[in-house]
Amino acid sequence: MITGKLSHLESQYDVTIVGGGPAGMAAALGARENGAERILIVDREKEPGGILLQCIHPGFGLHTFKEELTGPEYAQRYLEKVIEEHVDVISDTYVLDIDRELNVKLMSPTIGVKIIKTGAVVLAMGARERTRGAIRIAGTRPSGVLNAGLAQKFVNMMGYLPGKRVVILGSGDIGLIMARRLTLESVEVMGVFEIMPYSNGLNRNIVQCLHDFDIPLHLSHTVAEIHGRDRVNKVTVAPVDEKFRPLASKGWDIPCDTVLLSIGLIPENELSRHLNLRMDPTTGGPVVNSQMETSKDGIFACGNVVHIHDLVDFVSTEARLAGQSAGEYATGHRRPADNIRLVTGENVAYTVPHTISTDREHTVYMRTRKPMESCRIRLGSVYEKKLRYVFPAEMVSLKVQPKFLQDFHDEQLRIDILPAEGEA
Ligand SMILES: Cc1cc2nc3c(=O)[nH]c(=O)nc-3n(C[C@H](O)[C@H](O)[C@H](O)COP(=O)(O)OP(=O)(O)OC[C@H]3O[C@@H](n4cnc5c(N)ncnc54)[C@H](O)[C@@H]3O)c2cc1C
Known part of the structure; x- marks a missing residue:
């Protein structure tokens, strides 16, 4: 396995990513795509890869690679790309703290305690078991x-x-x-x-x-x-x-x-709480906008630290977006702020992101409170789609196109999952 060893650590990075699991690695690639030059991934384990390294069963990558991989194989594919893209990866190193000026405090047996300065941070610390x-x-x-x-x-x-x-x-x-x-x-x-x-x-x-x-x-x-x-x-x-x-x-x-x-799993959010980020009590993770940015400028989050995912492919997609946004932020390009707050309605426990904007396409992830067969998802009065079934264990994802929202002028958009019309 390629391990991603770091020969030396810079004192300043454009984007620093906390956690080298699938979320952290996809975020690094996203940051590179959107212009970040110096990118660092920090992971506390001996090797990057996160929870995937112990998941030796098949079932990963069906969406992303259109083939069935084991967890370590999925991690390896991402790590190879990360190394090809010259992202610095430092393992066996713990992120102790991040302050409001984006100074990141690291600790490891090899480097001791060190503080690095960064232009943006992506939180990708995963989750732990209840x-x-x-x-x-x-x-x-x-x-x-x-x-x-x-x-x-x-x-x-x-x-x-x-x-x-x-x-x-x-x-x-x-x-x-x-x-x-x-x-x-x-x-x-x-x-x-x-x-x-x-x-x-x-x-x-x-x-x-x-x-x-x-x-x-x-x-x-x-x-x-x-x-x-x-x-x-x-x-x-x-x-x-x-x-x-x-x-x-x-x-x-x-x-x-x-x-x-x-x-169940609990998002690993000690650093987020230290930073006083606004948290969602239902997900246990930070509130994020459609760019996966938290309530603090320049701090982005993705993967299980935001909400618990059942499929790694969704983690990678969401994390790439977080990395792209962090790359844009670090290089001084910011997108306009979101103008619509998503509100959970009937049989919707939460949504991620928590806000969206009318000017571009979004993927909204959500979980239901209870199973339901033959139902429909309703996005305010602007869009409706039939679903065969929903199940709390399976995350629902919905692509929201700007064309649905062109005539929508409210600040809040409610999402409901309801029985199909004509059914009680
Ligand atoms: C047992 C199990 C089986 C699964 N099976 C499947 C499956 O078959 N198919 C599928 O698609 N998905 C599966 N999943 C889901 C998928 O693997 C996870 O959703 C995904 O791994 C989450 O990625 P992540 O990067 O957010 O978190 P993680 O993989 O947990 O990575 C987080 C990383 O951050 C590091 N970290 C945390 N805090 C710090 C800190 N302060 N400093 C430095 N590093 C830190 C951790 O050490 C870890 O390496 C499974 C998950 C589990 C737990």
Whole structure:
């Protein structure tokens, strides 16, 4: 694998990118396209590539490269381009802080603490997993309870198996992928338990990771209690009522030595909070305009740090735009400000970006609150499109053309996802 080693670090850059995952690498290429000359990617891990390096399963790049790649292959393709474009990449280096004058404080075993000056910043720090504390599972605190993504790192990168009989709580994509991965390693996967009445993972993962391997998915069920002193020895699982409370009388015990949690990702936004960026409480990430610029001039954001993506291809598209905008900003070219605020309506949990403008095409990403079949997406009174179905686990993307907006003069545009006309 090409690793992108940096021989020396400049003291000034046009664009500095925090995080060398798929978002950071695509942002660097975008910045180069739009005129930035000195570009730096900083990543705290030993190698750039982000979460992709532990995702050795196929399923990446279907949109971007029109072929099915593994995570490391997808990362490699981007890293090769990044190196070809002479972007500086420094790994094993942590971005400690960024101040309002865009001084970036770095720390690493090789360079110590160093402050560099930059013309624009792109935040691409990714996300981390929610842990047991976030959902307060009753029971003891033995070893053997870990996050599915950490288990993935153990198995795929370090060669350790987390246990022999596993129960998975939560049907997020990482849990589904680990159900299959552990089964292939001869671990007994006793089932996936999901508190919601629908899965939180992509449909293709339910089919390819559970159905194809006869692993049961229990919807509207949860792990009500974890048992064991030093190590997990069993869990009590139970169905839940409409308020998500476990129905103890209907519960049963499953002997196991490991519980994997796949209960969601949290955007990694300590730096954003330090910078006092305006945040969206629904996404957990910064509020961004149609250029992926945050509430602070010159600070752009993209990828999982803004909102959690299910497909890496969307990360790369969004990040390229953030990088292009950062490149324009650093070279003194600014686009006119947005003039329309997007407002979430019926069955729309959030939109990214949060504002758009009437003068160009935009891709608006959104998530729904609940599944719906045969429905329509309505953009105020200016545009409507039929959708076969929507599902909270699958991000909806909508291209908004300037022609829809030519007669629109309000400051706010409401987006709704409604039943198809004629359906209740
Ligand atoms: C387990 C799993 C399976 C997936 N499977 C698929 C799939 O099959 N197909 C698909 O299309 N998508 C899949 N995805 C989704 C996709 O991989 C992610 O959406 C994508 O990796 C997010 O990219 P990112 O660059 O925003 O974040 P990340 O890949 O997380 O990269 C962020 C980087 O920033 C670094 N960083 C953070 N803070 C700092 C700091 N302060 N200083 C320096 N560096 C920092 C991190 O170390 C990391 O390297 C999967 C995701 C996961 C977690």
